[in-house]
Amino acid sequence: MKKIIVILGGGRPNGNTMQLVKAFMKGAAEAGHQIELVSLNKLSVNGCTGCNACRYGKPCIQKDDFHSLIPMIKTADLIVFASPLYFWTISSKIKALIERFYCIAEKDENPPFGRYEKYPIRDCALLMTSADNFFWTFEQAVSYYNFTLIHYIGFRGKGMLLAGGCGDTNGTPQISKTGHLEAAYTFGKTIYKNG
Numbered sequence: 001m002k003k004i005i006v007i008l009g010g011g012r013p014n015g016n017t018m019q020l021v022k023a024f025m026k027g028a029a030e031a032g033h034q035i036e037l038v039s040l041n042k043l044s045v046n047g048c049t050g051c052n053a054c055r056y057g058k059p060c061i062q063k064d065d066f067h068s069l070i071p072m073i074k075t076a077d078l079i080v081f082a083s084p085l086y087f088w089t090i091s092s093k094i095k096a097l098i099e100r101f102y103c104i105a106e107k108d109e110n111p112p113f114g115r116y117e118k119y120p121i122r123d124c125a126l127l128m129t130s131a132d133n134f135f136w137t138f139e140q141a142v143s144y145y146n147f148t149l150i151h152y153i154g155f156r157g158k159g160m161l162l163a164g165g166c167g168d169t170n171g172t173p174q175i176s177k178t179g180h181l182e183a184a185y186t187f188g189k190t191i192y193k194n195g
């Protein structure tokens with residue numbers, strides 16, 4: 001049994017992304033995992049201001065909901081980032097949350113090449129929806145995810161589901177007409193199948 005948090009960064013209340021998340025969560029719950037949804041639509045998490053107080057032993061000076069998420073981030077086995085594609089990348093809500101990881105980093109006396117600090121290392125996965133479905137549709141989002149979360153912070157990637165072709169936001173969500181919900185269910189159910 002793994003402890004999983006899904007961080008939803010935007011999207012409509014029962015939109016494509018929320019439906020994708022629910023399908024993933026259903027599969028993961030059926031596989032016996034403990035899974036919790038954190039919706040950034042309901043919380044206030046600002047981006048980092050770069051004040052660097054956290055580099056001098058102080059907690060982050062910002063008084064927002066990020067503080068309540070720190071224990072969850074530090075104890076989860078898997079963090080799933082879920083976002084609609086906004087202007088060819090992840091939503092600003094997810095980006096703001098990732099910026100705040102700066103304040104949970106610790107000094108690394110002997111950092112590996114290309115890294116400055118030590119982060120709590122977790123497994124992570126990415127769930128995204130979009131209107132378009134070209135081969136390059138998710139290129140910038142995937143590049144950011146791989147570069148920042150996997151290569152820099154050092155999270156262990158457990159895969160991604162990029163659900164293109166879900167229709168635009170001018171009308172009802174179209175994801176149920178695609179095969180993405182079944183794929184998300186299977187992704188959730190099998191994500192720890194091989195350990």
Ligand SMILES: Cc1cc2nc3c(=O)[nH]c(=O)nc-3n(C[C@H](O)[C@H](O)[C@H](O)COP(=O)(O)O)c2cc1C
Pocket residue numbers: 010011012014015016017018084085086087088089129130131132133137166167168169173
């Ligand atoms: C502000 C905004 C920007 C968007 N940018 C893109 C984009 O760059 N590429 C794309 O294919 N779809 C784009 N879309 C469409 C959404 O990504 C797509 O409809 C998504 O599935 C909506 O998720 P939701 O139903 O969870 O709200 C955009 C939608 C909005 C509202």
